[in-house]
Amino acid sequence: MPDLDARAALSGTRFGNVDWLDEVDSTNRLAAEMARAGAPDGTVVGADHQTAGRGRRGRTWESAPGSSLLVSVVRRPVPDLVTLAAGLAAARACESVAGIEATLKWPNDIMASDGKLGGILSELVGGAVVVGLGLNVDWHTPLPADAAALGRGVDRGKLLRAWLTALDSPGDVLAGYRARCSTIGRRVRVQLPDESIEGMAEAISDEGALVVDGRELMAGDVVHLRRRQEEGR
Numbered sequence: 482m483p484d485l486d487a488r489a490a491l492s493g494t495r496f497g498n499v500d501w502l503d504e505v506d507s508t509n510r511l512a513a514e515m516a517r518a519g520a521p522d523g524t525v526v527g528a529d530h531q532t533a534g535r536g537r538r539g540r541t542w543e544s545a546p547g548s549s550l551l552v553s554v555v556r557r558p559v560p561d562l563v564t565l566a567a568g569l570a571a572a573r574a575c576e577s578v579a580g581i582e583a584t585l586k587w588p589n590d591i592m593a594s595d596g597k598l599g600g601i602l603s604e605l606v607g608g609a610v611v612v613g614l615g616l617n618v619d620w621h622t623p624l625p626a627d628a629a630a631l632g633r634g635v636d637r638g639k640l641l642r643a644w645l646t647a648l649d650s651p652g653d654v655l656a657g658y659r660a661r662c663s664t665i666g667r668r669v670r671v672q673l674p675d676e677s678i679e680g681m682a683e684a685i686s687d688e689g690a691l692v693v694d695g696r697e698l699m700a701g702d703v704v705h706l707r708r709r710q711e712e713g714r
Contacts, residue, residue: 495523
Protein backbone atom coordinates (compact mmCIF):
# COMPACT_ATOMS: atom_id res chain seq x y z
CA MET A 482 0.00 0.00 0.00
CA PRO A 483 2.19 2.86 -1.20
CA ASP A 484 0.22 5.74 0.32
CA LEU A 485 -2.83 4.15 1.93
CA ASP A 486 -2.91 2.32 5.24
CA ALA A 487 -6.57 1.33 5.18
CA ARG A 488 -6.59 -0.14 8.68
CA ALA A 489 -5.21 3.08 10.12
CA ALA A 490 -7.65 5.14 8.05
CA LEU A 491 -10.60 3.16 9.45
CA SER A 492 -9.34 2.91 13.02
CA GLY A 493 -12.11 3.71 15.50
CA THR A 494 -14.91 3.05 13.00
CA ARG A 495 -17.07 -0.05 12.71
CA PHE A 496 -15.37 -0.86 9.39
CA GLY A 497 -12.50 -2.53 11.17
CA ASN A 498 -12.58 -5.85 9.29
CA VAL A 499 -10.29 -4.79 6.43
CA ASP A 500 -8.68 -6.91 3.72
CA TRP A 501 -6.45 -4.61 1.64
CA LEU A 502 -4.28 -6.00 -1.15
CA ASP A 503 -1.58 -4.66 -3.43
CA GLU A 504 -3.39 -6.28 -6.36
CA VAL A 505 -6.59 -8.25 -6.95
CA ASP A 506 -8.70 -9.12 -9.96
CA SER A 507 -11.82 -7.39 -8.55
CA THR A 508 -12.60 -6.07 -5.09
CA ASN A 509 -16.30 -6.73 -5.68
CA ARG A 510 -15.64 -10.34 -6.63
CA LEU A 511 -13.55 -10.96 -3.54
CA ALA A 512 -16.01 -9.14 -1.26
CA ALA A 513 -18.89 -11.18 -2.73
CA GLU A 514 -16.97 -14.39 -2.06
CA MET A 515 -16.42 -13.29 1.53
CA ALA A 516 -20.09 -12.31 1.91
CA ARG A 517 -21.18 -15.77 0.76
CA ALA A 518 -18.88 -17.21 3.42
CA GLY A 519 -20.62 -15.12 6.08
CA ALA A 520 -18.50 -11.94 6.27
CA PRO A 521 -20.21 -9.50 8.64
CA ASP A 522 -21.70 -6.11 7.86
CA GLY A 523 -18.97 -3.52 7.40
CA THR A 524 -16.32 -5.85 5.96
CA VAL A 525 -14.04 -3.82 3.66
CA VAL A 526 -12.06 -5.14 0.69
CA GLY A 527 -9.74 -2.88 -1.27
CA ALA A 528 -6.72 -2.86 -3.51
CA ASP A 529 -4.14 -0.54 -4.98
CA HIS A 530 -4.64 -2.19 -8.36
CA GLN A 531 -7.33 -4.29 -10.04
CA THR A 532 -6.51 -6.54 -12.97
CA ALA A 533 -10.16 -7.18 -13.87
CA GLY A 534 -12.13 -4.36 -12.29
CA ARG A 535 -15.79 -4.31 -13.25
CA GLY A 536 -18.39 -1.68 -13.89
CA ARG A 537 -22.08 -1.98 -14.66
CA ARG A 538 -23.22 -4.41 -17.37
CA GLY A 539 -19.88 -6.21 -17.39
CA ARG A 540 -17.79 -3.21 -18.41
CA THR A 541 -14.16 -3.09 -17.32
CA TRP A 542 -12.70 -0.56 -14.90
CA GLU A 543 -9.05 0.18 -15.62
CA SER A 544 -6.59 2.30 -13.65
CA ALA A 545 -2.87 2.44 -13.00
CA PRO A 546 -1.62 1.07 -9.66
CA GLY A 547 -2.15 3.53 -6.82
CA SER A 548 -4.05 6.02 -8.98
CA SER A 549 -7.58 5.33 -7.72
CA LEU A 550 -9.57 4.45 -4.65
CA LEU A 551 -10.78 0.91 -5.35
CA VAL A 552 -12.86 -0.50 -2.52
CA SER A 553 -15.89 -2.67 -1.76
CA VAL A 554 -17.88 -3.01 1.44
CA VAL A 555 -20.32 -5.70 2.60
CA ARG A 556 -23.62 -4.40 3.96
CA ARG A 557 -26.18 -6.57 5.70
CA PRO A 558 -29.10 -6.33 5.85
CA VAL A 559 -29.41 -4.57 2.49
CA PRO A 560 -30.06 -0.84 3.07
CA ASP A 561 -32.77 0.97 1.15
CA LEU A 562 -31.64 2.87 -1.96
CA VAL A 563 -28.13 1.55 -1.41
CA THR A 564 -26.70 2.51 -4.84
CA LEU A 565 -28.03 6.06 -4.59
CA ALA A 566 -26.75 6.30 -1.00
CA ALA A 567 -23.29 5.10 -2.05
CA GLY A 568 -23.10 7.64 -4.87
CA LEU A 569 -24.26 10.42 -2.57
CA ALA A 570 -21.66 9.39 0.03
CA ALA A 571 -18.93 9.45 -2.64
CA ALA A 572 -19.95 12.94 -3.80
CA ARG A 573 -19.88 14.18 -0.20
CA ALA A 574 -16.44 12.61 0.33
CA CYS A 575 -15.08 14.29 -2.81
CA GLU A 576 -16.33 17.63 -1.53
CA SER A 577 -15.10 17.27 2.06
CA VAL A 578 -11.67 15.82 1.24
CA ALA A 579 -10.81 17.26 -2.18
CA GLY A 580 -12.98 20.38 -2.30
CA ILE A 581 -14.67 19.25 -5.52
CA GLU A 582 -18.41 19.78 -5.92
CA ALA A 583 -19.29 16.43 -7.42
CA THR A 584 -22.63 15.77 -9.08
CA LEU A 585 -24.43 12.48 -9.68
CA LYS A 586 -25.47 11.03 -13.00
CA TRP A 587 -28.22 8.46 -12.50
CA PRO A 588 -27.91 5.68 -11.59
CA ASN A 589 -24.30 5.23 -10.44
CA ASP A 590 -21.81 7.79 -11.78
CA ILE A 591 -19.93 10.43 -9.78
CA MET A 592 -19.18 13.43 -11.98
CA ALA A 593 -17.06 16.58 -11.97
CA SER A 594 -17.45 19.53 -14.32
CA ASP A 595 -14.89 18.06 -16.73
CA GLY A 596 -15.87 14.39 -16.70
CA LYS A 597 -16.54 11.20 -14.78
CA LEU A 598 -14.73 10.82 -11.46
CA GLY A 599 -15.93 7.31 -10.71
CA GLY A 600 -18.81 4.95 -10.24
CA ILE A 601 -20.68 2.60 -7.95
CA LEU A 602 -21.32 -1.11 -8.51
CA SER A 603 -23.82 -2.77 -6.15
CA GLU A 604 -24.35 -6.54 -6.27
CA LEU A 605 -26.79 -8.56 -4.18
CA VAL A 606 -25.26 -11.62 -2.51
CA GLY A 607 -27.89 -13.59 -0.61
CA GLY A 608 -29.05 -11.43 2.29
CA ALA A 609 -26.20 -8.95 1.80
CA VAL A 610 -25.11 -6.42 -0.78
CA VAL A 611 -21.57 -5.68 -1.90
CA VAL A 612 -21.12 -1.99 -2.69
CA GLY A 613 -18.07 -1.16 -4.80
CA LEU A 614 -16.55 2.27 -5.41
CA GLY A 615 -13.98 3.16 -8.05
CA LEU A 616 -12.82 6.78 -7.83
CA ASN A 617 -10.07 8.43 -9.90
CA VAL A 618 -7.60 10.19 -7.61
CA ASP A 619 -4.15 10.83 -9.12
CA TRP A 620 -3.44 9.35 -12.54
CA HIS A 621 0.17 9.39 -13.72
CA THR A 622 -0.93 8.48 -17.24
CA PRO A 623 -3.48 10.25 -19.47
CA LEU A 624 -7.05 9.82 -18.31
CA PRO A 625 -9.58 8.12 -20.59
CA ALA A 626 -11.77 10.45 -22.65
CA ASP A 627 -14.52 12.20 -20.66
CA ALA A 628 -12.91 11.21 -17.34
CA ALA A 629 -11.71 13.39 -14.47
CA ALA A 630 -9.58 12.90 -11.36
CA LEU A 631 -9.57 14.46 -7.92
CA GLY A 632 -5.94 15.50 -8.30
CA ARG A 633 -2.49 15.12 -6.84
CA GLY A 634 -2.23 15.43 -3.09
CA VAL A 635 -5.64 13.96 -2.27
CA ASP A 636 -5.27 11.48 0.59
CA ARG A 637 -6.92 8.18 -0.33
CA GLY A 638 -7.13 7.17 3.34
CA LYS A 639 -9.11 10.29 4.22
CA LEU A 640 -11.27 9.76 1.14
CA LEU A 641 -11.97 6.14 2.14
CA ARG A 642 -12.94 7.10 5.67
CA ALA A 643 -15.12 9.99 4.48
CA TRP A 644 -16.97 7.72 2.03
CA LEU A 645 -17.69 5.00 4.56
CA THR A 646 -18.69 7.53 7.24
CA ALA A 647 -21.15 9.18 4.86
CA LEU A 648 -22.42 5.79 3.68
CA ASP A 649 -23.00 4.74 7.29
CA SER A 650 -25.03 7.89 8.10
CA PRO A 651 -26.58 8.99 4.81
CA GLY A 652 -29.43 11.09 6.20
CA ASP A 653 -32.25 11.75 3.73
CA VAL A 654 -30.88 9.87 0.73
CA LEU A 655 -33.53 10.98 -1.74
CA ALA A 656 -33.29 14.66 -0.85
CA GLY A 657 -29.50 14.59 -0.96
CA TYR A 658 -29.37 12.64 -4.20
CA ARG A 659 -31.96 14.76 -5.96
CA ALA A 660 -30.10 17.93 -5.00
CA ARG A 661 -26.90 16.66 -6.65
CA CYS A 662 -28.41 14.77 -9.59
CA SER A 663 -27.35 16.33 -12.89
CA THR A 664 -29.67 14.02 -14.84
CA ILE A 665 -32.89 15.67 -13.62
CA GLY A 666 -34.09 18.32 -16.05
CA ARG A 667 -32.00 17.00 -18.96
CA ARG A 668 -33.03 15.35 -22.17
CA VAL A 669 -31.64 11.85 -22.08
CA ARG A 670 -31.30 8.66 -24.03
CA VAL A 671 -31.74 5.54 -21.90
CA GLN A 672 -30.61 2.18 -23.22
CA LEU A 673 -32.73 -0.65 -21.83
CA PRO A 674 -32.17 -4.38 -22.49
CA ASP A 675 -34.66 -4.46 -25.35
CA GLU A 676 -35.17 -0.83 -26.37
CA SER A 677 -33.77 2.68 -26.32
CA ILE A 678 -35.90 5.62 -25.27
CA GLU A 679 -35.39 9.37 -25.39
CA GLY A 680 -37.15 12.02 -23.37
CA MET A 681 -36.98 14.46 -20.50
CA ALA A 682 -35.60 13.19 -17.19
CA GLU A 683 -38.20 14.68 -14.89
CA ALA A 684 -37.47 13.30 -11.43
CA ILE A 685 -36.11 10.56 -9.19
CA SER A 686 -39.02 8.61 -7.71
CA ASP A 687 -39.28 7.63 -4.04
CA GLU A 688 -38.13 4.14 -5.08
CA GLY A 689 -35.00 5.56 -6.77
CA ALA A 690 -36.28 5.17 -10.33
CA LEU A 691 -35.54 7.72 -13.05
CA VAL A 692 -38.78 9.22 -14.36
CA VAL A 693 -38.52 9.92 -18.11
CA ASP A 694 -41.62 11.48 -19.68
CA GLY A 695 -43.73 9.93 -16.93
CA ARG A 696 -42.19 6.45 -17.25
CA GLU A 697 -40.31 5.04 -14.24
CA LEU A 698 -37.06 3.26 -15.10
CA MET A 699 -35.31 1.22 -12.40
CA ALA A 700 -32.18 0.55 -14.47
CA GLY A 701 -30.58 1.55 -17.75
CA ASP A 702 -27.59 3.25 -19.36
CA VAL A 703 -28.15 7.00 -19.55
CA VAL A 704 -26.68 9.49 -22.00
CA HIS A 705 -27.20 13.19 -21.36
CA LEU A 706 -28.13 14.63 -24.74
CA ARG A 707 -26.67 17.86 -26.01
CA ARG A 708 -28.72 20.03 -28.35
CA ARG A 709 -26.58 18.96 -31.32
CA GLN A 710 -27.32 15.31 -30.54
CA GLU A 711 -31.04 16.01 -30.33
CA GLU A 712 -31.08 17.89 -33.65
CA GLY A 713 -29.03 15.19 -35.38
CA ARG A 714 -31.50 12.38 -34.75
